[in-house]
Structure formats: structure tokens, C-alpha cells
Amino acid sequence: MLARTADNLYWMSRYMERADVILRTLSNGFYASYDINDYQLFNWNSIVKIFCYLPEEALAAVSANSDTVLRQLLIHDENNSLKELVTKARENARGTQEHLTKEVWEAINETYHTTINIDIETAISAGEQLNILLKQINESLIYYGVFENTMPRGQGWNFMNLGRFIERSIQTLNFTEAKFLSLDQKDPESIHILYWKNLLLNLSGYELYLKTYRGGDHSEHIIDMIFLNSAFPRSMKYTLHKICLYIQNILRENDNHNNPQIERKTGMLHAKIAYTDLEEIQRKGVQAFIGELKSDLSQLSQLIGQSFFSYY
């Protein structure tokens, strides 16, 4: 496979995954902002901060209410908005169309057309913001369905999945980090499940959490769920397992002088989760552990870039 093609597919997939997370976060945020309770004083600030770089003042202005957040995260021309992400994903897809199935290309292309045609002002004045979000989420689901069902399990599939799971693990870490940061100021004993609800919803894990964990310390359960629960498709255990799997496939198919180094790095990263337990993570401290994983992931993705995507 051409190095440029692999690069395009990897990034296309990362952008699509990020776009999916933004949409879920926005729609959950919308619901949460209607729910006033003692445990979770919902504010958009920490969410907006995850996706875009804004100076403090601008951040405060954007986070003021749901509509300004929508304008920023959905239809802004840049700064990681849905529009920018989908446009970039489609540019990447266009550059490698011959490696995508017709169905995947058409799904991305249609997502692009609905995204650039979002009429946010009309929706706001009609109170139909959620409808827009749900429609876009539906497009995203179609993309994933078509991707699973039509893409051949070859090199393209491996690079796309690698991008998808690297992006996913980074997003899981980002969201968890933000939630644990604001936890520091609270007394852990008094933390109610409602404090964690939004994090779990953003990661599509609320229902699983309720089924799996009963009673006890929620923050401990959350650590277990986010890092160690292999049934949870956004946990570190699950995403790192997938990353390893696709990297192994890629290494098998491509004879690259960096292969041993990539293999070692991936193995070490995987072992950090595979051979640890709740106690050890708590001893290290959740923040420190997240920092370590993030830095490992960024090193790994750099190495992959150098090894497989260099064509200039």
C-alpha cells in the first residue's frame, strides 16, 4: 500500500472517530444541562476545552450556553469543529477513494454534505438543536456500520482501525482526566453516581456501568471500568488490545526497519494495562497514570508515522 494512502486512511479514521465523540458529547451535554442537581453542576467549559484551543476569555464566552457551544463545536470553520473534522476526513477519503469501498466513500460523502449544510440558526430558533445532533449521530452510525460490513480486511482496514482506536483511547483518557481533575476539589466520600454519569454517557458506558458495578466506592469502580474492563469498548484495556492487534497485522504485512522498535513499544504499552490492577493504578495516582499512557500513545503514533507514512 502507498505510504500516502496509509496516512490518509489512518487520519480519516481518526477524524471520523473524533467527530463521533463530539456529537455524543454535545447531545449528552444538552440533556445534562437541563438536569439541575447537587452533584453535577454541569458546565460546558471542561468539554469545550477538550476539543479546542481557546484563550480563557473566549472559552468563557463560548461555554456560556449550549447554543454558543454548538456554533463553536459544530459549524465553526476551524478549531476541531465537526465541520472541520468531517471536511478533513472527506479530503483524506477523496485522496484514497480507490482503497475505500464505494459504500464507505458514499457514507463519508453524505455525512460531509449533511454537515456543511447544517442550518444551526434555524434549528436554534425552532428549538431543534437535538434533532440536528441526532441526525448527525445517525450518519456516524451508518458510517461505522458500512465500514464494518463492507471494508475488506486488508491493509486499509488495519490502518483505519489503528487510527480509530488510537483516537478512541486518547479521547477516553482526555475525558477521564478532565473528570478526575475536578474531583480533586471534592471529598471522594460524598461523590454520587450522578457526578460520573456524564463521563459514562460520553463514553457510551453508562448502562454497562449500572449493570456491572453495585454499591461501594464509585471512583474506584470508575477506574476499573475505564482502565481494566475488557467488556467496555472504550476502556483502555479494550482499545489497547485492539491497537496491538492492528499493529501486529501491519507489522506482518510490511517489512520495515523500525518493526522491532514498534513491536517493543506496543508490547510495553499493552503490558502497562494487561499486567496491572486497581491498587497499582491508585498507588501511581490516576492523573499520573493517564499522563504516562498519553505520552506512550503519542510516542507510538509518532513512530508509526515515521515508519509507514513518510513519503515526502
Added chain:
Amino acid sequence: MTHWSDAYLSEPSAYDEMHVESGTVRIPYERVHEYLRKYTTGAFRDKEKMAGNLFLNRGITFTVYSEKEGIERIFPFDIIPRIITASEWALIEAGIKQRLKALNLFLKDIYHGRQILNDGVIPAALIASCPHYTRDVYGIRVPHDIYVHISGIDLIRDADGTFYVLEDNLRTPSGVSYMLENREITKRIFPDLIASSKVRSISDYPLLLHKVLSAVAPRDMNNPTVVLMTPGIYNSAYYEHTFLAKYMGIELVEGRDLVVQNDRVYMKSTSGLKQVDVIYRRVDDDFLDPLVFRPDSTLGVAGLLNVCRQGNVSIVNAVGNGVADDKAVYRYVPKMIEYYLNETPILKNVPTYSMENEEERAHVISNIGKMVVKKTNESGGYGLLMGDKASDAEIAETITAINENPRNFIGQPIITLSTAPCFIDEKLQARHVDLRPYALCGPGGIEIVPGGLTRVALREGSKVVNSSQGGGSKDTWIVNDTTFTGLI
């Protein structure tokens, strides 16, 4: 009450593909006629809208850069098919094959012995002054002596329905994906009509193309590496490049994906360098190799022509073909056919006046109202003056330019292109059309898929069909004569 489709806005001076005269339909179009009568304008409007959405969702668009950034347009498509009968097609096919044979021999000759110039059939000065004559490829042998692997020869019909060759496109003719996609869209919007009309299939074009490309590989091997080279996503034909690469199952590369080492060309893959045998390039000669042609080109590959000279890669179409489809050389193609093949040309040329010949120049200038003046080195409908439509100032400007540099221009009498019915503004209206069949030339001979791209000048009265000048296209059906019950 008359049906909407009977109120046909025709152009009386032109040959109409569907109507003999107002109200009388040619036999091949009877089915279409019946079909039109079955539906209301509203139904056709819906079909037209559906076709537009299908093009948009499939991403069959081109980007217009002269306007606001990011404007994507679909290539205008008229939903009513254009029909050509098998007997007409047989003539077209034979004529194009003959023409391509001669043009291939001409290219081989002009880059080797130049016998045709020595024999005085074509003036040497004409070739020497052709900007597309490429000295750098003189003497390079190409596999199987094939220069024109892919061509899109433009045909038109005059007022009595006779076919003429308007232009030979022997460099990087585009539009074949539209021919194929138009058919797919038509299957969606007129499934019953197309089924009952028994239209010949064109869908194996990408496979035939791949066969030709593999067959001209310089290495003798079973499975040569063939790539399609594109200028990139900003090229207006980019959709076509992805389409062809996808349906041939080959890599779509850009210049930056390729590199020359040890007189060989390689592509940069995820597992290192991989040798490339055949490059179907959709990059113009000028941009192909910055070491030989334009040094500022970032679209090409440095050293590519040298690899070609060493015989380690095949470039398709061959470099330097522009000398054979130069508008001033065009007039000599019938002579080439006689010279190389000793045959009478099957398809006619449009009479062409050389501006270097004083008598002919005077004739064109004094009759300029009935002439079309073309620049010899431009295509796509650019640099074209239609004498009957141009303003006095434009005419005066062109005459000055002709006198300054006669080699740059040719004159042709304006031919009233045939018209075909189009669904425009909810009415059936006549618009001028041409036809571009796509011929493939490999070691096994020349193959032409039965069909082609019918291009339509969508502006009322316009005879310029190029997409850059407001042209659109139609699906083109080749149907057996025996399908019809009556006489044609």
C-alpha cells in the same frame, strides 16, 4: 390536448437526432417518445432531481475555483438518452479504428524516420513549429509501437446527419467515467425503458483498459505493477482518476509517491520502494518530469523520462502525442490515412483552412461570420471564436492576432451540430450535441466500447459542448437496428 413532450422546441436548421420534422419521430426514438408521453413533466422533474442527488452523493463533482472557495458542482446531466443505431455505430467504429491506426503510425514515424516529411506529405515546417512536438522523445522506442493507447475522438453530425471528426484527443482525454456513471444513473431513473431498449453494455471498459495497460509493460511478467498517476485532488477530473483506479484495482499515485532510482521508477509504499512498470498518467507532458519539461512542476517525477528512455517503464499515453492532435496537423490526418494505410478515410474531416496559406487566410477573414477560428494549441473550448456570435471588436482582435502569428490559428466553416431533445426548464428543447467514443489500443488491436460520452451545449443556440463552457452530458445508447420494427 397536446402532450407536453409534443411541444418540442427544435432548431430547424440542424439535424435532429430524434425528430425528422416536427411531430414525426425517427424510429430508434419511438420507445423514448412513447415513454415521454406516459409521464407528466412533474415525473420528469422528480427523475431529474433524483439524478442530481445521485451524482452528489456519489461524489461525482468537480470544484469550481474561480468562484467562492469550496463550491462543488455536479457535471450537468440531461436525463433523456441519446440513441445511435448499430449501423451508425459500425461506421463510427471502423472510421475511428482506421484513423487511430494511421495516427499511431504517424507518431512512430515522426519520432523516428520522419518519412512522411521527407516525402512531402506534411510540410516539415508545420511539425517544427508545433509546440507539442517533443524533441526529447525522438528515437525512444515504445512497447509494441503503440503511442495512443487511449483516445477520445470527438465526432459531430452536420445538417444532413453525416458524421465528421471534429478533434482527435490523443493526450489525456477525459470523460470516460461520466460515460460509465451516466449509464448507472440511467439504470436508476429509467429502468424499464433501458431494459426494453436492449442497450449494448459498456461496463467492462475499466477491465479492457487494465488489459491494455498490463500488455504494454516493458518487463515480461505475468502481473506487472500498473499505476494511475493523478495531479491530485484539485484536478477537475480527479473523480475520474479515482474511479478508474478503483475499478481497475490499481494504485492511484501522485508525483510525490514516485521516485526514480537506478534508472527505475518506484512507488513509496508502507513496506518500502516497489518498482512500477506502467504509468497511466493523467498529468500533461509539460508537468511530467521537471528535469526535462517545466522545472517548476511539482506534479511530476524527476528523471521519469530517462527511465522511459531506458525502457524500464511505459508511460501511457506516450509522451509527445500532442503533435498528432494539434489543430493544424488535424487537416492532414486524411492524408496520413492514405499515406500509411493506402485507404480512403471512412470518417470525414471538417474542412480546415490554414492561416499560413495566404489564399485560405483571406477566405477565412472575408467570410469570418460563417467561420469558427480556433487556436491550434488550446483545447477545452478555450481560445475559440464563433464568427456568427462574436462581437465586431472580438473579430477585429482575432484578425489582428491571426495576422501576427498565423501558425497559431486555423479556420473552419461553422457546422450546425445535430441537436437532441433535452429536458430543460420542464420543456423538451433541442440542444446541440457531439459524441466522444473512447477507443483503447493494445497489442491485440483496437477496441471501442459501444457508446461514448454525448456532450451537450446546454445554453440555447450554443455550439460549444465543453464542460468548462457550460456543457453537460447524456447517456449514449447503441441499440441494434433489428430492435426496431420499421425502417429508419
